[in-house]
Amino acid sequence: xxxxxxxxxxxxxxxxxxxxxxxxxxxxxxxxxxxxxxxxxxxxxxxxxxxxxxxxxxxxxxxxxxxxxxxxxxxxxxxxxxxxxxxxxxxxxxxxxxxxxxxxxxxxxxxxxxxxxxxxxxxxxxxxxxxxxxxxxxxxxxxxxxxxxxxxxxxxxxxxxxxxxxxxxxxxxxxxxxxxxxxxxxxxxxxxxxxxxxxxxxxxxxxxxxxxxxxxxxxxxxxxxxxxxxxxxxxxxxxxxxxxxxxxxxxxxxxxxxxxxxxxxxxxxxxxxxxxxxxxxxxxxxxxxxxxxxxxxxxxxxxxxxxxxxxxxxxxxxxxxxxxxxxxxxxxxxxxxxxxxxxxxxxxxxxxxxxxxxxxxxxxxxxxxxxxxxxxxxxxxxxxxxxxxxxxxxxxxxxxxxx
Amino acid sequence: xxxxxxxxxxxxxxxxxxxxxxxxxxxxxxxxxxxxxxxxxxxxxxxxxxxxxxxxxxxxxxxxxxxxxxxxxxxxxxxxxxxxxxxxxxxxxxxxxxxxxxxxxxxxxxxxxxxxxxxxxxxxxxxxxxxxxxxxxxxxxxxxxxxxxxxxxxxxxxxxxxxxxxxxxxxxxxxxxxxxxxxxxxxxxxxxxxxxxxxxxxxxxxxxxxxxxxxxxxxxxxxxxxxxxxxxxxxxxxxxxxxxxxxxxxxxxxxxxxxxxxxxxxxxxxxxxxxxxxxxxxxxxxxxxxxxxxxxxxxxxxxxxxxxxxxxxxxxxxxxxxxxxxxxxxxxxxx
Numbered sequence: 001x002x003x004x005x006x007x008x009x010x011x012x013x014x015x016x017x018x019x020x021x022x023x024x025x026x027x028x029x030x031x032x033x034x035x036x037x038x039x040x041x042x043x044x045x046x047x048x049x050x051x052x053x054x055x056x057x058x059x060x061x062x063x064x065x066x067x068x069x070x071x072x073x074x075x076x077x078x079x080x081x082x083x084x085x086x087x088x089x090x091x092x093x094x095x096x097x098x099x100x101x102x103x104x105x106x107x108x109x110x111x112x113x114x115x116x117x118x119x120x121x122x123x124x125x126x127x128x129x130x131x132x133x134x135x136x137x138x139x140x141x142x143x144x145x146x147x148x149x150x151x152x153x154x155x156x157x158x159x160x161x162x163x164x165x166x167x168x169x170x171x172x173x174x175x176x177x178x179x180x181x182x183x184x185x186x187x188x189x190x191x192x193x194x195x196x197x198x199x200x201x202x203x204x205x206x207x208x209x210x211x212x213x214x215x216x217x218x219x220x221x222x223x224x225x226x227x228x229x230x231x232x233x234x235x236x237x238x239x240x241x242x243x244x245x246x247x248x249x250x251x252x253x254x255x256x257x258x259x260x261x262x263x264x265x266x267x268x269x270x271x272x273x274x275x276x277x278x279x280x281x282x283x284x285x286x287x288x289x290x291x292x293x294x295x296x297x298x299x300x301x302x303x304x305x306x307x308x309x310x311x312x313x314x315x316x317x318x319x320x321x322x323x324x325x326x327x328x329x330x331x332x333x334x335x336x337x338x339x340x341x342x343x344x345x346x347x348x349x350x351x352x353x354x355x356x357x358x359x360x361x362x363x364x365x366x367x368x369x370x371x372x373x374x375x376x377x378x379x380x381x382x383x384x385x386x387x388x389x390x391x392x393x394x395x396x397x398x399x400x401x402x403x
Numbered sequence: 404x405x406x407x408x409x410x411x412x413x414x415x416x417x418x419x420x421x422x423x424x425x426x427x428x429x430x431x432x433x434x435x436x437x438x439x440x441x442x443x444x445x446x447x448x449x450x451x452x453x454x455x456x457x458x459x460x461x462x463x464x465x466x467x468x469x470x471x472x473x474x475x476x477x478x479x480x481x482x483x484x485x486x487x488x489x490x491x492x493x494x495x496x497x498x499x500x501x502x503x504x505x506x507x508x509x510x511x512x513x514x515x516x517x518x519x520x521x522x523x524x525x526x527x528x529x530x531x532x533x534x535x536x537x538x539x540x541x542x543x544x545x546x547x548x549x550x551x552x553x554x555x556x557x558x559x560x561x562x563x564x565x566x567x568x569x570x571x572x573x574x575x576x577x578x579x580x581x582x583x584x585x586x587x588x589x590x591x592x593x594x595x596x597x598x599x600x601x602x603x604x605x606x607x608x609x610x611x612x613x614x615x616x617x618x619x620x621x622x623x624x625x626x627x628x629x630x631x632x633x634x635x636x637x638x639x640x641x642x643x644x645x646x647x648x649x650x651x652x653x654x655x656x657x658x659x660x661x662x663x664x665x666x667x668x669x670x671x672x673x674x675x676x677x678x679x680x681x682x683x684x685x686x687x688x689x690x691x692x693x694x695x696x697x698x699x700x701x702x703x704x705x706x707x708x709x710x711x712x713x714x715x716x717x718x719x720x721x722x723x724x725x726x727x728x729x730x731x732x733x734x735x736x737x738x
Contacts, residue, residue, distance in 0.1 A: 035703060077650060079449070084446075084449065087576060101557060101558050104654075105650060105654070167547060168555065169557045
């Protein structure tokens with residue numbers, strides 16, 4: 001079956017070659033959680049990849065792109081998956097990676113095989129140091145949590161703040177990054193509360209009661225987007241933190257675009273910092289959201305993960321075009337991506353040539369009730385061209401000599 | 404008269420044990436298949452080594468579940484301890500020699516098995532199921548709290564281990580990893596086989612079939628279960644260490660419920676209480692999971708679930724049970 005189809009491809013290829021224009025079919029490995037508890041994240045990125053390929057297939061003619069999708073959900077070992085994508089499926093690039101441990105596990109493989117890995121989510125800060133072939137288009141928690149520290153102390157009037165986080169790496173990173181920025185700006189941390197693990201949504205009431213007793217000005221939160229964030233916002237309203245004047249602040253994960261409409265009045269007035277919201281007012285985003293809505297309907301808007309996946313695929317197209325489909329030299333591809341910039345739905349983004357990590361604007365965004373009665377976001381302020389602060393400040397593992 | 408009776412009984416017992424211990428030609432089959440796979444699928448060896456690791460893990464579970472009848476949903480605890488033993492030794496103490504790493508992993512996991520077994524094995528059935536499950540969760544949370552040492556859920560990245568026997572380095576195609584895993588699996592299989600055909604092994608089966616009766620003939624039930632649990636934990640630890648060696652990475656997800664449950668499903672598929680059930684169960688489950696996940700990245704679990712339901716409904720003794728039944732029928736010896 002496989003042989004037959006590759007023969008057909010070969011014949012087709014011959015036809016094209018005889019016609020004069022030599023088109024290559026570039027295979028790209030997509031590693032995302034398609035099953036299990038994180039399938040939701042995978043879907044937000046998978047839709048973005050597919051949509052980009054569909055909209056822009058003509059841009060790289062006569063070359064073609066073929067996505068080879070693999071599950072990084074439960075039971076899969078990322079190392080095996082990526083190894084086989086490279087050795088069997090002959091992919092020239094791998095992209096996706098929702099979960100940091102998968103990217104970390106696969107890092108030695110892409111180094112050994114010299115195949116670029118374009119990360120569209122996995123946010124542990126030091127991942128980019130694990131291999132010279134890793135380029136990240138998403139973020140680290142330090143991108144958004146560290147500037148929020150100084151912003152909340154200077155602009156939002158948060159003199160004291162309690163921090164709550166889900167007890168796993170992104171949560172711990174967000175808490176530490178926020179605290180570092182916040183204390184430097186003169187803020188006082190009232191309490192730091194680990195709030196359960198990512199596998200189950202906890203009852204947030206006791207944690208929020210503890211916050212209420214501490215009476216801080218603000219409550220900074222990281223929880224995984226989805227069921228956790230919905231549960232947190234609900235409890236935030238019920239416990240009466242909002243009524244008590246404790247302002248909810250946090251990362252964009254707390255108010256994911258595709259869950260926002262279900263959150264109700266409790267979330268109005270919350271202020272988060274992040275690089276993307278579906279409501280952002282720039283031409284690239286308007287076009288992106290319009291395409292997305294046409295393809296997937298208005299009830300399932302794109303979110304920050306979709307935007308990062310969109311940019312990663314755009315970068316892949318850029319590379320294919322620039323190198324005329326010849327992607328065999330992975331080092332050359334990475335070289336080309338260093339300093340790469342584009343007008344993204346997130347505004348202007350670029351890849352830091354030093355760290356191969358994304359540089360992007362971080363926006364303080366307030367959740368408001370829009371004129372049409374729907375919940376939306378309003379940009380209050382922008383921190384421009386933020387690099388991964390973990391590597392800039394050389395915190396912990398980020399300070400160790402990487403590649 | 405009594406003396407000759409005793410001699411006769413002893414002779415019968417020896418014959419019974421010898422019949423069980425006899426090597427059958429079919430036992431060569433899995434090993435021939437495993438070696439053949441090395442040559443037939445040279446580009447699938449990384450995956451192959453994962454199958455072999457899971458076969459070893461399933462074998463360790465078979466000792467306690469299949470032979471001694473100890474129902475556990477927490478075997479990932481020992482797999483994880485083994486993985487973290489070699490991972491931490493390599494990352495923190497620069498102890499990267501793989502074979503001594505395996506021994507260290509077996510020791511640590513075996514020790515943990517003995518320690519937890521003293522308490523846990525006083526319970527049976529549902530209580531034991533929940534207790535073993537919680538033990539694994541506690542270990543996982545422990546690893547999360549001490550993330551400065553364990554690396555937490557992000558794990559211990561980029562572990563590098565010395566070449567096996569100082570000669571064979573790990574390559575991208577997984578040739579070394581495969582042969583290394585196969586060799587370790589073979590040695591462990593021989594060990595497990597020796598245990599289950601021994602009088603000790605038969606007494607485990609006795610405990611599984613009728614605990615009260617074993618008590619009444621004076622067998623030290625708790626002690627024997629504890630020994631079985633310890634050996635099984637040590638083997639699971641070796642499997643975990645192999646997993647770390649072949650992946651060059653350990654994360655706290657080794658303690659996930661999916662890991663404990665997955666290995667249980669493999670064993671049920673292959674057939675419990677039949678040494679090679681662990682081998683075939685792992686092969687069938689992993690190959691099925693891999694091909695279904697490629698066919699449909701989102702819905703492959705439905706296929707695996709369906710197979711499990713069919714197995715439990717129509718083939719309670721697993722794949723090997725079916726093969727045995729077919730063999731009996733061919734020989735004309737009843738159903």
